[in-house]
Amino acid sequence: MPGALRQFAIQYPPLLERGMARALLRRFRAAPWGVGLVLLAPLVIAACSGDPYPQSTLHPTSDTGRAIDALYRQIFWWAVAVFVVVQTALIVTIIRFRNRPGAAEAKQIHGNTAVEIAWTLAPAAILVAIAIPTIKTIFQVAGDAPSGAVQIEVIGHQWWWEYRYPELGVVTANELHLPQGRPVALAISSADVIHSFWAPKLSGKRDAMPGRITRLVFTPDSVGTYLGQCAEFCGPSHANMRLRVMVDTPQAFDAWVAHQTAAPVAVDSAQAMILAGEAAFKKIRDPANHSCIVCHTMAGVSGGVAGPNLSHVGSRTTIASGLLPNDSAGVARWLRDPVAEKPGSLMPKIDLTDDEIAALVAYLQSRN
Numbered sequence: 001m002p003g004a005l006r007q008f009a010i011q012y013p014p015l016l017e018r019g020m021a022r023a024l025l026r027r028f029r030a031a032p033w034g035v036g037l038v039l040l041a042p043l044v045i046a047a048c049s050g051d052p053y054p055q056s057t058l059h060p061t062s063d064t065g066r067a068i069d070a071l072y073r074q075i076f077w078w079a080v081a082v083f084v085v086v087q088t089a090l091i092v093t094i095i096r097f098r099n100r101p102g103a104a105e106a107k108q109i110h111g112n113t114a115v116e117i118a119w120t121l122a123p124a125a126i127l128v129a130i131a132i133p134t135i136k137t138i139f140q141v142a143g144d145a146p147s148g149a150v151q152i153e154v155i156g157h158q159w160w161w162e163y164r165y166p167e168l169g170v171v172t173a174n175e176l177h178l179p180q181g182r183p184v185a186l187a188i189s190s191a192d193v194i195h196s197f198w199a200p201k202l203s204g205k206r207d208a209m210p211g212r213i214t215r216l217v218f219t220p221d222s223v224g225t226y227l228g229q230c231a232e233f234c235g236p237s238h239a240n241m242r243l244r245v246m247v248d249t250p251q252a253f254d255a256w257v258a259h260q261t262a263a264p265v266a267v268d269s270a271q272a273m274i275l276a277g278e279a280a281f282k283k284i285r286d287p288a289n290h291s292c293i294v295c296h297t298m299a300g301v302s303g304g305v306a307g308p309n310l311s312h313v314g315s316r317t318t319i320a321s322g323l324l325p326n327d328s329a330g331v332a333r334w335l336r337d338p339v340a341e342k343p344g345s346l347m348p349k350i351d352l353t354d355d356e357i358a359a360l361v362a363y364l365q366s367r368n
């Protein structure tokens, strides 16, 4: 062992010459404020929101998430052990065998069979120890959905998410509702390019590919709103392709399904604004493509599929995949110029008068 370490020290120039160490210390002493700020930054950033880590995989809230997290922690400790062993050997070598002024040339050696066998076998053994639980977890996570799982089709679009519950008759966008404590089976695909569905606290990431179905199966265990986003670069608004997963109590989930499948709310003919909004929504504009009804489904009114289903748009908390709040100001901004809000948006800018926008806002909010 000492032979190999000495050889290592000869090959690498002495890094820890006293002068160098002193210079480094001087640097740091000269900039205590800078160092302090760098250390403080994460704390300051963390203080900006209630949940400092809304997209952390380290706080899993489903069985799949916990299985992946347990595996991750196991591998982390292996990495810590390797780090400690390697760094200790490195530091000991650098200090003990450094070049001293006037020292004789060190003994020249070549190779050390025992050490080489050891550092080949040890990593191989560690890799096997990591591979066994990894493969076990892959099978666990990619297993078939248990019977009774809620079946959901997830379809990525540039730049929003469509969710269909074929057994429940629900079609919605961007905000996925799941029941707490029940297994859910996501069948993930894409309508255009490759996207990737990722709600970090709930489960792993899955590519959404056109013409192919990938799956995620998990059981959410905690009620709450979980953030996520597209994790595969998919064009100019990739970074704006966010998603929200609402895990509801079983009762709240059933109520949500009942609401989404209920007949469309009658248009309140006493409210001139809402009536005018419906007229603006149905209006055939030039070029023909720019009529809302061409691209959007609205229960009882239209069946377009290029954009999100708007039948119950009023019941969502955000629009345009989490970009804007679903309030009067947010919807008005979106209708005024979607492309300015969301670069590349496939909803074009439509020439709408201020009155039309106000009426459309009232109409869309009444569709809840």
Ligand code: HEC
Pocket: 158, 159, 160, 173, 174, 280, 281, 289, 290, 291, 292, 293, 294, 295, 296, 306, 307, 308, 310, 313, 316, 318, 319, 320, 321, 331, 334, 335, 342, 345, 346, 347, 348, 350, 352, 360, 364
């Ligand atoms: C050429 C097709 C097209 C036309 C025409 C169109 N839209 Fe859209 N719309 C889209 C697409 C695509 C999106 C999704 C954009 C995104 O989030 O990236 C969208 C998103 C929306 C949203 C946000 C929905 C949500 O849940 O995120 C609303 C509201 C909306 N459109 C209303 C309208 C209204 C009102 C009109 C008519 C004035 C209209 N759209 C015309 C394609 C269209």
Ligand SMILES: [Cu+2]
Pocket: 156, 157, 159, 194, 195, 196, 230, 231, 232, 233, 234, 238, 241
């Ligand atoms: Cu995407």
